[in-house]
Amino acid sequence: MPEQPSSDTELEAYLAGKTPLSKAYQQTPEAGPGQSIDNAILNAAREEVTKKHAGASSKGYNWYVPAALAASIFVAVGIIRIYSTSPDVDTVVIAGNTDKSAQPDITAASKSSPERMLDKISKLVDQSKTEKATEQYEAFVELFPNYTVDFDKYPKLKSIAQSR
């Protein structure tokens, strides 16, 4: 037989913790989980934090390594292109001048090796453009002040050098 429903007042009193039932229940043993369960949970909680932090660092590493690699490749390719496809001194365009027969541009020339620049100056001497060759040689000395010109290799420049 179903028990008689308790009155709302009785229920409210119980919900408010004002009946012997709640007091009796609070006297029941407070058995907790085993120590191994405590340790497992607390260790997992700590490891989760550590792992995530390490993971965050690892994620950063994963992110910047490829980016750095790509940047390095970009720079390396750029440098290779500068040296391998550096405009010929003879065809360098002086700012504002599209004439390919224009005179060598010292700025562009400076991007190439000293030897290439000396070759070009020698060509100017061959073309009897002594004044221009001298001017370029002066620029060469300014650009490469510590460079020792081998006049056996560039005999045509010896006179220009001596005239300075």
Added chain:
Amino acid sequence: MPARIAYIWHTMHDAIKDEQLMLQYKDGDSRAFEVLYSRYRLPMFRYLQNQCGNAAIAEEIFQDVWMNLVRARERYQVTASFKTYIYRLAHNRLIDHYRKQKHGVPSSYDEHEGLLNMNETANHISPQRHVAVEQQVDKLLEAIAQLPEAQREAFLLKEETGLSVEEIATMTDVKPETAKSRIRYAMNKLKEVVEIEHYA
């Protein structure tokens, strides 16, 4: 951490709300988790143990609940009280446990059938437990164990969490009237034990 420092630290954190502690844990403070765990360890375990009637199963569910909380740390947002949140995790895990059992989720959890079959009692008390019942608390625990699962859970949630009927209803996905009926039923059954002992 030295014991005294740990004591001071925990004392300081006593004033911090559960939700704030969980947010601190979300931000990587594992000590905040320890405080939370210490607050809920006993009541949650007693709720699960009294609900399942088996310490080993209770420990398994208990551990799963906390592991789920740890894993959900980064997704945690304060949408309800932490108490409701953690006990909802426990309730859901408990229902999963029942679902895996041979008979599935007990019919007492059905909002309609459960109320109609309130006179049925669960029958999984071990013989050893019958022998051990000598004191009032044991008789009370015995009576709790004999309640239908849904009514038992409603009673245990009320006792262990102090949540309101409405909060228990929300947590267990039932209407407030259903939660109230379950608690009323449990109270009527259990008060008999307490009153008999009280006036014996």
